[in-house]
Amino acid sequence: MALSSESVAAWSGIELVERLTGGARNEVVLARRGGRRVVVRQSGRSLPALEWELDLLDHLASHGIGVPRPIVTDDGRRHVDGVHVHEFIDGRQPRDRRDWRRVIDVLTTVHELTTGWPQRPGFASSRQLLSADRGGDVRLDAMPPEAVRAVRTAWQPVLTGPECVVHGDVNAGNVLVDGAHVSLLDWDEARTDVPWFDFASIPEDVAVPMDRQTLVTAGVAWEAATCWIPEPEYAARRLAELSNRSG
Structure with missing residues (x-):
């Protein structure tokens, strides 16, 4: 509408x-x-x-x-x-390591504030999706079996620690910096899950709290699964990237 x-x-x-x-x-x-x-x-x-x-x-x-x-x-x-x-929130996109470190600090606080938060209605965490076949925008039931195995395998290494709310779409376009203050926009894809997914797209020159390649691979797998129905061409590219990363 x-x-x-x-x-x-x-x-x-x-x-x-x-x-x-x-x-x-x-x-x-x-x-x-x-x-x-x-x-x-x-x-x-x-x-x-x-x-x-x-x-x-x-x-x-x-x-x-x-x-x-x-x-x-x-x-x-x-x-x-x-x-x-x-x-309306004023600010600019993050542009250097200092900005992104502040973003990581804010994300970490969000995760601490929401540990044990109830799951969003209709959604599922990556842990749940090891056996469930759909939740939120994820439609594993619509993907080829080999693709489902690939994304679940990519998620396994990050399934550690308690679940909390994750923003679900952390990128420069969804972050505003105003001085030392950071705002996070567009919570449409937020869910309860392990926190590590929120760090998968942090720029490579900024330290993240888990092995970067593991995080990126899990993030690529999530995007392939969540975009399979609404953005099939993009999902296919992400699945090909996942195959290359896992090969």
């Missing part, structure tokens, strides 16, 4: 301005309200999965983590049929 003025009628005074880049699976639009910039997003998740995400953002924000802060409707609702509005 394309966002329109009717989509945001429950929030008085919002004027849609332009679509923002980065929302590959969900429409994200810059808007204004009373001279202030806000962001409007249409989630494609089930309502229980969206409620889980908004509860998570409230929890993280209450502990000082930089995340999109929801703006409630005029009558106090956090979303209307999957449409939600949040405050």
